[in-house]
Structure formats: structure tokens, C-alpha cells
Amino acid sequence: MAEQRVGVVGGGILGVAIAREVVRRRPGTEVVVLEKEDRLAAHQTGHSSGVVHAGIYYRPGSLKADLCSRGRALLREFCAEHAIAYDACGKLVVAVDPDERGRFDALERTATDNRVPGLRRLAPEEIREVEPHARGLAALHSPETAITDYAAITDALAGDVVAAGGEVRLGARVVDLRRQAVGLAVQVAGAPEPLRFDRVVVAAGLQADRVSALVDGERSPAILPFRGEYLGVSAAKRDLVRGMVYPVPDPRYPFLGVHFTRRVSGELDVGPNAVLATRREGYRRRDVSARDLRDVLAWPGSWRLARAHWRTGVEEVVGSLSQRAFMRSASRYVPEIGVADVHRAGSGVRAQAVDRDGSLVDDFRITHADGVTCVRNAPSPGATSSLAIAAHVVDRVWP
Known part of the structure; x- marks a missing residue:
């Protein structure tokens, strides 16, 4: 008989890492990962640049600074143990x-x-x-800044969960989560009865605020989706950058600016920019969701953010529409790579948490109450820090 039943909502690297930490630290616990898509790492994890950060940017003493440092070491060890590509290209x-x-x-x-x-x-x-x-x-x-394959890491983490007796359910979209007299009830779309758990961890990424609000009604901070677009560098010019070349970031923003990033596949990308997306899971400019747009417009922090930073927003939109504008700043760092050497590549969407006053939430934000843990903000270096965040969560759920 299982010691406890623990549900984890979200099948990105963070949710699966937390599930793995539970089964490793508390044998006998029955763990179920609920992922709404038909595969793991479908959104932020699978669309990331693959960078393993070394901790350059984060306020000393913050959760980001602490967990990034610990997470990088754990991630390197995990990749070595599971024969996953890990290249400290610098x-x-x-x-x-x-x-x-x-x-x-x-x-x-x-x-x-x-x-x-x-x-x-x-x-x-x-x-x-x-x-x-x-x-x-x-x-x-x-x-020591490195590159890896976070989707492959997520699959390997899930393998560890299943090997330890846990379960990963795909196509399991959570539509309700509520406390009961004993335990918690999680309703999955299309299921006749709710699932019963003793504890639940919400690590829902782009849907973090919505799923968290199901149990506590608290919408803040709200998730605003920012699409990050990449340009791919032609094969003839890829070797002009050995590792990664970044600009000095603007401390007003959590985004790191357009940069050159090598992939473990051998490709070289330029990007990403940061454009407010019209759909939380929209990877193309034409992807629009009325619900997502309505939520952005209804959140008071959105308007305060726009008033404070509209000029930067306009510049990002111009860069999105024009490859020449996109490359204008990037070419300052590597002048031999210009607009003729790039093509449209992939994109990702960042779940950026924004408070009611319009401030961009910079640090990780994780709440615990009455058997429910909500990861409300875990952007970059969330993937780098994933194994350390998992340990941090389990330490606080079971002190």
C-alpha cells in the first residue's frame, strides 16, 4: 500500500524532476504526473535554447542564484549518468x-x-x-556555461519516475483542483471521477496561474506570454561562433537580449527577442487565442507594464517583423554574420509572471499551503535549476 498519493500537474522538465525527487526520497509514495499534451516537454522545455546557465545574472542570495548553481552541477551529473549530450562550450x-x-x-x-x-x-x-x-x-x-537537450533530459527523468513505480499520464488536462475534508480532488477533462491525492504540486508553466487559481483563487502573479523568435545561421557561417556570445543585459528586464547560441545538434541560432504573444502556446505570429488575449487585457499589471516599457515593446515588434532590424544589434558582436547569413528558425514562449503593479517577477516564486505546492514563476534558469528546484520543493513539503 502506498505511503501517500502525490499528483504533479505539468509534464515539463520541472514537474517531472519534482516527481522523480519524490520517488527517490520517499520510497513507497505513489506519484502520478498529469500532462495535458500528448508528449512531455511540449512547451517551454521543448522550445528552450538548451543553455545551462552558470549564474552570471542573478541577484546574490536569491533563489535563482542559489538553485542555478546547485542545479547546474546536478544536471551535469545527470547527463553523464544517462549519456545525454552536455557541452561546456562557454x-x-x-x-x-x-x-x-x-x-x-x-x-x-x-x-x-x-x-x-x-x-x-x-x-x-x-x-x-x-x-x-x-x-x-x-x-x-x-x-562552464553549457548546452544540452532539455527534452531528452525530461524523457530520462520520466524514465526514472516510471522505473520507481510512478506513473506519467499524457493527455490529462486538469480542469479542477480542490481541497476536500481529507486530501485533494483533481478532475481531469473527460474522466468520470476526480483523482484523489494527499498532496499536489502544480508546475504548469504557461498555465501556472490558472491551475494554481483553481485551488486557492489567487491569480497573482499572472502569466503573460512572451514569444521569443530565433534566426538560424547558415551552415557556411556556423563555425564563426564556437560557443555563445551575449550582450550586456538591461537590468530592467529579465530577458537577456538577442545573442548567438550554439545547439548540441551543431546548429547556431541568433535570438531570442521578446514579443508579447497573442496566445500562451502560440509559436507563430498568427496564433491567437481570444481567452489568452482577454486575460492579458484584464490584468491590471499588463497596462502598468505597457505604460512603463512601451518603447522597448515597439522595438521588439520591429525586430520580429524585420530580419534586418533583428540582426542590426547582433551583428555588432559578430560582424561577419549578417542578414544574408540567417533564416527564420524556431520560437518559444516564455511564461513571464507579472504582479498587479506591473512589475516583472524576477525570482522563482513557489508557494505552499494545505497540501498544495504551486510553482508560480520559474523562468530561465528554471531548466538549469530543475533538479535543485525539485530538491527545494521536496525539502519544504516534507521537512
């Missing part, structure tokens, strides 16, 4: 304008405080030693 964060110096110096202090392994500050001639075709006034080199 990353440069490059300053190209003198007016970036202040932000660049602040970023170096943050990365140093976070003990990013192997971090070095490079002069212009040293930049070319690492990335011969990159240009800049100064750069931070993070040799």
Missing part, C-alpha cells in the same frame, strides 16, 4: 559601447558574488582568443 558576455561599462562592471560583481566558476574579464585582444570572430571593448568569459 559563453562571452560582451560590452560593445562605452556607455555599457557601468552595467558591465555591475554584472561582473554579481557573477563574482555568485562564484561563477572560471569567470574571467577579457580585454579586446583576449576576446578574439576565445571567439576569433567576436568584437567588443570587454567581455566576461564563463567557460
